[in-house]
Amino acid sequence: MKRNFVAVVLAGIMLLAMSAQAGASSVLPMFKDQESDTVTISREEYDRLMQYSKLDTLMQLVEAYYYEDADTDAMLEGAALGLMQGIGDVYSTYYTKEEMDKFNEETEGEYAGIGCQLLADPEDTTITVTRVFKNSPADEAGIRSGDKIVYVNDVYYSAYEMDEAVSVMRGTPGESVKVTVLRGLETIDFDITRKIVNINYVEYEILEGNIGYVMVFDFLGDAYEGFAQAIAAFEEAGVCGMIIDLRNNGGGLVDACVDMADLILPEGVVVSMRDKAGQTTEYRIDDKYYDVPMVVLVNGYSASASEILAGAIRDTGAGTLVGEKTFGKGVVQSVINFPDGSGMKVTTARYYTPNGECIHEIGIEPHVEVSLDEDAVTRYGINNLPHDKDAQLQKAIELLTTEAETAQAEDAA
Numbered sequence: 001m002k003r004n005f006v007a008v009v010l011a012g013i014m015l016l017a018m019s020a021q022a023g024a025s026s027v028l029p030m031f032k033d034q035e036s037d038t039v040t041i042s043r044e045e046y047d048r049l050m051q052y053s054k055l056d057t058l059m060q061l062v063e064a065y066y067y068e069d070a071d072t073d074a075m076l077e078g079a080a081l082g083l084m085q086g087i088g089d090v091y092s093t094y095y096t097k098e099e100m101d102k103f104n105e106e107t108e109g110e111y112a113g114i115g116c117q118l119l120a121d122p123e124d125t126t127i128t129v130t131r132v133f134k135n136s137p138a139d140e141a142g143i144r145s146g147d148k149i150v151y152v153n154d155v156y157y158s159a160y161e162m163d164e165a166v167s168v169m170r171g172t173p174g175e176s177v178k179v180t181v182l183r184g185l186e187t188i189d190f191d192i193t194r195k196i197v198n199i200n201y202v203e204y205e206i207l208e209g210n211i212g213y214v215m216v217f218d219f220l221g222d223a224y225e226g227f228a229q230a231i232a233a234f235e236e237a238g239v240c241g242m243i244i245d246l247r248n249n250g251g252g253l254v255d256a257c258v259d260m261a262d263l264i265l266p267e268g269v270v271v272s273m274r275d276k277a278g279q280t281t282e283y284r285i286d287d288k289y290y291d292v293p294m295v296v297l298v299n300g301y302s303a304s305a306s307e308i309l310a311g312a313i314r315d316t317g318a319g320t321l322v323g324e325k326t327f328g329k330g331v332v333q334s335v336i337n338f339p340d341g342s343g344m345k346v347t348t349a350r351y352y353t354p355n356g357e358c359i360h361e362i363g364i365e366p367h368v369e370v371s372l373d374e375d376a377v378t379r380y381g382i383n384n385l386p387h388d389k390d391a392q393l394q395k396a397i398e399l400l401t402t403e404a405e406t407a408q409a410e411d412a413a
Contacts (some may be wrong), residue, residue: 251304
């Protein structure tokens with residue numbers, strides 16, 4: 001055995017020597033045809049390819065054995081969605097081109113659908129209605145804030161499939177969609193006809209007693225412009241105080257939130273972001289702002305950008321928070337667009353209030369805790385409560401009225 005081994009080695013050496021004599025450019029005959037198909041990659045790249053080899057194996061097995069021709073593009077789309085769902089984060093997802101188009105429509109403020117603002121609730125993994133747009137198909141059908149959407153066209157969707165459910169609820173104006181909600185212990189079916197929905201992100205008015213009241217439903221679309229208009233109107237009217245209603249506001253764009261904070265808060269840091277590498281990004285504002293006594297209304301569905309603004313107002317001492325503890329979404333997402341029109345939304349950082357607090361899965365406690373009458377909320381929905389039945393709003397009015405009266409008494413003295 002040893003002699004045979006030596007012979008093989010010698011033969012190999014002789015073969016290499018002959019090859020070398022033939023010239024550096026010579027290629028052994030058995031490798032000549034393969035030269036153009038050879039690609040050199042690093043060990044890191046090879047290991048990464050091996051990591052995803054199972055997907056390729058699955059694809060090849062389907063192509064070889066599935067009883068019909070499979071749609072490989074659809075398979076890859078499903079794989080991309082599954083990859084993101086594998087993170088286990090309800091805020092990170094993959095969007096097909098169609099879903100990405102619809103996502104951008106909502107950001108811009110107009111789309112064809114039923115007219116609901118939704119929140120993926122990680123606590124019970126349900127899709128929760130946080131707002132029903134006025135005069136929308138959902139409003140006309142009777143869907144209310146607080147309803148839990150469980151089925152769309154008789155297909156079950158959890159918080160992890162919220163974007164898929166939204167995609168089904170949107171569509172061609174004039175066509176109907178069946179939406180099943182859980183309201184308390186009751187399950188209710190709604191057949192809703194889609195139409196073009198124009199989203200109003202901000203509404204405002206001046207209440208009795210010369211108090212400005214601005215409702216911010218989302219930090220998207222024209223929210224900043226609407227908020228700036230409200231501030232200008234309050235300044236012109238010389239209001240004695242301002243109420244900012246962030247209840248059921250599920251968040252939106254950080255930049256819009258910071259720009260709005262710049263209108264009402266003193267110079268300093270509004271929020272800071274910290275990514276997985278430990279890199280910190282601060283969002284700062286200047287010293288020009290509208291200085292007026294302020295109360296902010298919050299509840300369990302005030303989330304994300306709402307909590308950024310509420311946290312900044314609390315930490316700077318610029319206002320009083322009234323209502324209930326906020327949702328506790330202390331992470332932010334980045335949206336990435338792909339060349340084919342698809343995209344992804346992925347959680348990229350935790351955020352911290354000006355005092356350095358991360359409120360993720362904790363929330364923000366209000367200065368003054370006030371609960372709403374459940375019967376009134378069930379009857380009207382939180383965004384449609386009459387002012388006289390809104391205990392949180394009434395408390396805000398009381399606090400600002402007392403502060404204004406105290407200031408007048410001090411001026412008189």
